[in-house]
Amino acid sequence: MKKEVLIITSYFPPEIGAASNRIFQLANGLQQNDFNVSVLTPLPNYPTGKIFDGYKVKFRHVSEEKNITIHRLWIYASNSKNKLLRLIAMLSYSCSLIWFFMWNKIPKTVIVQSPPLLVAFTSMFFLRNKKRNLILNVSDLWPIAGLELGALKKNFSYKMLEKIERFNYKNANLILGQSEEILTHVISMFPNKKTFLYRNYPDFQPPQLQQVTSSGKLKIVYAGLLGIAQGIYKLCTALDYSTIELHIYGSGAEQSLIEDFVYQHPELPIFFHGRVTRDELHPLLLKYDIAIIPLLNRIYGSVPSKIFEYARLGMPMLYFGGGEGENVIENNNLGWIATSGDYGDLNRVISNIKMESLTLERRQNIQDVAVDNFNFKKQLELLKAII
Template sequence: MQELMIITSYFPPEIGAASNRIYHLANGLTSHYNVRVVTPLPNYPTGKIFSEYKGNFSSKAIEENIEVNRIWIYASKSKNKFIRLFAMLSYSFSLIWFFIWNKIPNKVIVQSPPLLVAFTCMFFLRSKKRKLILNVSDLWPSAGYELGALKKNLSYKILKQLEVFNYKNADLILGQSNEILSHIEKITKKPDLFLYRNYPNIERPVIIENSSENNKLKIVYAGLLGVAQGILKLCQNLNYDTIELHIYGSGAEENEIKAFVKANSNLSIFFYGRIDRKELHKALLKYDVAIIPLLNRIYGSVPSKIFEYAKLGLPMLYFGGGEGETIIKEYDLGWIAEVGNYNHLNSTIRLMDLSSNGIERKREIQDKAFENFNFDKQLASLIEIL
């Protein structure tokens, strides 16, 4: 079989949509390619090298028929922009060293963002004999600007130039949203474009009927507790008269959320931290509704939770705007609240009625998901054009 390399900044055992997406892609491609993954020593989202990898400069192992090469990175979750830049540069330098001493196959998939890491790959791996596939999951630096993480200064202009370079030097671009592909099309006509959604490859779970002792609506959030998700602000602005909020995950806001929960023990908020993905799927089945919030509408972003929750048969309360909102409406997967409008969010919750046909509703959502968000069909279409 042909060799194919995937270069990514995130990979299991790290958690989150990015690592899950790349793992499923790599695993799916093993039926047609000898897949090699190059990734940093695992450190996300804690900002510390995981204990089982500490003291190593690199590691190499076969994991589920995938050759996984883990290389050095200066791990940090510091909010200092210079330390964050150094962390990205450290991985870029490690990649250059890896490229020098290892044979690189003729097909390479590069994950973007981070832009600087993607640029390193696109610059050093350019070759007429090599096909470079850029997998774009977010539109940086514009997404960073919308989040308030970046300002339109010299650094922003440099990042924009890196973005354009990456697009123009790709032979094929995979975008997880139509907005991403539309944005790229305005910049360059060179690469082929392919809509590659973050469909999870999971077994169909059995829907269970839930009961509540206090008749409160059980809302769950599971995922990254970062700035973009705004979970702390969500905790502060929800009306808890008729609901419970259950939180799973870890990230930058974790300590602040735990402190808020502890200081407001009268509120129906329950924090569980990070748990294994398989255990999380089992836990999610007992809730009424999953909430998917974004602090601000981010152009190009489609939370992968939409597809995962739908396959679990979990109705969704979407609070993020953009293309994700369109998908919820198109497939009738739940309710929409105006992004950033907490009054509208609370009024939407008050109007939600799950008392009748709850289990049938969940089964309908699950049926739609397995029919329309089919990982195998999407992968087969991708393999045809690789």
């Protein structure tokens, strides 16, 4: 008999981005390996902050996709920079979760995604039970990450978030962390807590690689969320374009700033391509020389999932984010590293990248490392054994 598992998350396809991809892959992987999986998630709205077409004017939407039952609940959708509106959005989803918990039978095994902290707290608080196996999947360390990003200050609200964070960890039977730094942080609070390193490894067929045709300039691509944390607008303004092209795919809070900058500087080789689906993106990425992975500030506990996805695509990477991600790039020979926050060093590193070093053999070696070391199926087998 299949084991019942409920996954509670704030992000799920058709929403785009690492968070939704990560949870869908976990749900799909478990469903294909003797688990009966259901998902609780808001009506899709990320990153636009507006309910997607086909889901509007609905309080609840239930569907079955790849044998996974998906319950989409009402949310006051917003991507506003106004903290009050964003809090209202999280509270609205939390209220929908409480309503769902009251009227539906909840499986014994529940996986809760964190952040958002408040949504995770709602789930951990209302579902805590000695007979229930609560698994907390921690992808970023909040409130620490918010402090490092400048989104939070050390005040009363911050102390409350720290208390919520501790409550969530304390009441979890198992904590999944996407980085060693996350697990170290958890164990520093609760030394006996059961933890598991769960990287965001992708699970798609590695493409057949071909040599990229040189155009004379180094073709650098960024693909993903155009948010404050990524700092793509700052990147556009700080790069030396004498030997490079910059191609950008994605959407997010900084999109209008980036589009305006590109429009106002037609002399610069910056190309904004907008948002595309993940399936559309993969073949597009293969025509570029290197992929850049930036963070505006080093964020403790963060290891961008793009590292593992690009590696499976055989993409050489330029990492500009600091922290544990640097170790992954260096230890697996996946590309180049520039000092986090130092745009002078970034331009220096770029100027030293030789076109002749971007060989097909190098791409193949990167892909081989990903297939051998960043293996989703092997990781899932280990996870299955402990849940």
